[in-house]
Amino acid sequence: MASCRALSANVRLLAISSFTRLLPRVPLNSRFVAVENAFNSLRLNPNSGEFRGTRTKSSMAETMTPKSRGKVNVFDSEDDLSASLAKYTADLSNRISQERDSFTVVLSGGSLVKSLRKIVEQPYIDSVDWSKWRVFWVDERVVPKDHPESNYLLAFTEFLSKIPIPAGNVYTINDALSAEGAADDYETCLKHLVKSKVIDRSESSGFPKFDLMLMGMGPDGHIASLFPGHPLLQEDETWVSFIKDSPKPPPERISFTLPVINSSANIAFVVTGAGKATAVRRALTDSADSDLLPVQLVAPEGELVWFLDKGAASKL
Ligand SMILES: O=C1O[C@H](COP(=O)(O)O)[C@@H](O)[C@H](O)[C@H]1O
Numbered sequence: 488m489a490s491c492r493a494l495s496a497n498v499r500l501l502a503i504s505s506f507t508r509l510l511p512r513v514p515l516n517s518r519f520v521a522v523e524n525a526f527n528s529l530r531l532n533p534n535s536g537e538f539r540g541t542r543t544k545s546s547m548a549e550t551m552t553p554k555s556r557g558k559v560n561v562f563d564s565e566d567d568l569s570a571s572l573a574k575y576t577a578d579l580s581n582r583i584s585q586e587r588d589s590f591t592v593v594l595s596g597g598s599l600v601k602s603l604r605k606i607v608e609q610p611y612i613d614s615v616d617w618s619k620w621r622v623f624w625v626d627e628r629v630v631p632k633d634h635p636e637s638n639y640l641l642a643f644t645e646f647l648s649k650i651p652i653p654a655g656n657v658y659t660i661n662d663a664l665s666a667e668g669a670a671d672d673y674e675t676c677l678k679h680l681v682k683s684k685v686i687d688r689s690e691s692s693g694f695p696k697f698d699l700m701l702m703g704m705g706p707d708g709h710i711a712s713l714f715p716g717h718p719l720l721q722e723d724e725t726w727v728s729f730i731k732d733s734p735k736p737p738p739e740r741i742s743f744t745l746p747v748i749n750s751s752a753n754i755a756f757v758v759t760g761a762g763k764a765t766a767v768r769r770a771l772t773d774s775a776d777s778d779l780l781p782v783q784l785v786a787p788e789g790e791l792v793w794f795l796d797k798g799a800a801s802k803l
Contacts, residue, residue: 546562546563546564546567547560547561547562547563547567547571548560548561556770556771556791557754557756557790557791557792557793558790558791558792558793559771559792559793559795559800559803560792560793560794560795561795561796561797561800561803562794562795562796562797563796563797564796564797565602565759565796568602568757568759568794568795568796569601569602569603569604569605570605571794572602572603572605572606572701572755572757572794573603573605573606573608573611574611575755575792575794576592576603576606576611576699576701576755577606577611577614577615579698579699579753580592580615580616580619580620580699581614581615581616583619583698584616584619587619588619588685589619589620589621589656589685589686590616590619590620590621590698590699591621591623591685591686591687591697591698591699592620592621592622592623592697592698592699592700592701593622593623593624593625593697593699593700593701593702593743593751594622594623594624594625594638594642594646594701595624595625595626595638595700595701595702595703595710595711596624596626596627596628596638596641596642596703597638597641597703597705598703598757598759598760599701599702599703599757600641600642600645600646601645602757602759602794603645603646603701604645604646606646607646607649607650612649612650615650617650617651617652617653618651618652618653618656620650620652620656621656621658621680621685621686622642622647622652622656622657622658623658623677623697624638624639624642624658624659624660625700625702625710625711625742625743625748626638626711626712626713626740626741626742626743627639627659627660627669627740627741628737628739628740629660629662629665629666629669629729629737629739629740629741630662630737630739631662632659632662636736636737637662639659639660658673658676658680660672660673660741661673666729666730666731666739666740666741667729669729669741670725670727670728670729670741670742671727673727673741674725674726674727677695677726677727678726680695681695687752689750689788691750691788692746692749692750692788694726694746694747694750695726695747695750696750696751696752696788696789697747697750697751697752698751698752698753699751699752699753699754699755700748700751700753700754700755700787701755701757702748702754702755702756702757703756703757703758704756704758704763704766704767704770704782705735705763705766706762706763706765706766707734707766707780708766708769708770708780708781708782708783709735709780709781709782710748710756710781710782710785711742711743711748711781712730712733712740712741712742713742713744713745713781714730714733714734714735714781715778715780715781716778717730719742719744720745720781720784722744722745722746723744723745723746725744726743726744726746726747727741727742727743727744727747728741728742728744729741729742730742745781745784745785748785748787749784749785749786749787749788750787750788751787751788751789752787752788752789752790753787753789753790753791753792754785754787754789754790754791754792755792755793755794756770756782756785756791756792756793756794757794758793758794758795758796758799759795759796759798759799760796760798760799761798761799761801762798763798763799764798764799764800764801764802764803765802766780766782767793767795767799767800767802767803768802768803769782769783770782770783770785771793771803772803
């Protein structure tokens with residue numbers, strides 16, 4: 488088997504282990520529930536695809552869209568968003584940790600990581616059973632682990648270094664390999680962990696089924712390292728693939744494929760800033776476009792939840 492080494496304690500920074508069918512979009516229908524406890528109470532009109540809302544005084548709006556679109560939470564401030572994300576993640580962790588020996592969490596890079604900051608504070612830092620966490624990356628840049636562009640380095644600095652997670656439960660790419668080799672190596676590692684039942688397998692798709700994916704989205708609607716119009720979006724067999732022509736630097740990356748993402752038990756999209764409002768709107772409203780953004784292709788087996796700030800929700 489290819490290397491699947493565990494992180495050695497202190498040098499979590501440098502050691503490490505090594506680390507798809509497109510689901511059709513579920514058509515928009517009228518079965519949605521709007522929960523109005525809210526700053527902006529958003530309602531999706533199933534015919535027009537338009538959101539309509541009213542303003543109230545509290546700091547969050549929560550809306551149920553059709554299942555394929557998920558539940559949408561809009562926050563007054565990024566601080567409120569971070570607090571709610573921490574509670575959501577801790578609640579899920581507590582529930583799953585009581586049922587199973589492992590809680591499998593997949594991180595993206597980018598702005599998501601900063602939004603995780605409140606889960607490393609009280610009460611969660613003490614209440615979460617971090618020993619159950621197994622951490623993976625939905626995508627990684629093929630750079631050394633101490634490189635400023637490394638998704639691992641960002642997560643280590645902002646999050647992993649602040650929690651008492653066993654070093655061996657953090658699964659990063661083997662940065663000594665080429666992009667192709669690192670993707671292969673990570674997939675082999677995942678297969679081993681599915682076989683040993685650390686990671687669930689989806690009964691319907693056969694792909695690994697992670698408990699939680701915490702993901703960001705780029706202004707162009709990219710998720711993980713799946714970019715608009717890129718052939719990697721069509722990948723329907725491999726679990727982890729690679730690209731060498733990423734439109735966003737650095738060019739070489741590895742990424743979970745869409746079938747793996749869509750087999751998840753839970754996905755949380757965390758999106759902030761007005762620069763992403765157009766992509767958010769496209770993701771949450773119906774579209775006649777034939778060129779769907781990568782984010783529009785996400786339809787997990789389980790639950791999809793959106794954490795948006797006012798800027799990201801400004802075009803809904
Ligand atoms: O390059 C990447 O970008 C996306 C989005 O990042 P953000 O900073 O705009 O939130 C990120 O989700 C992905 O993991 C990363 O590799």
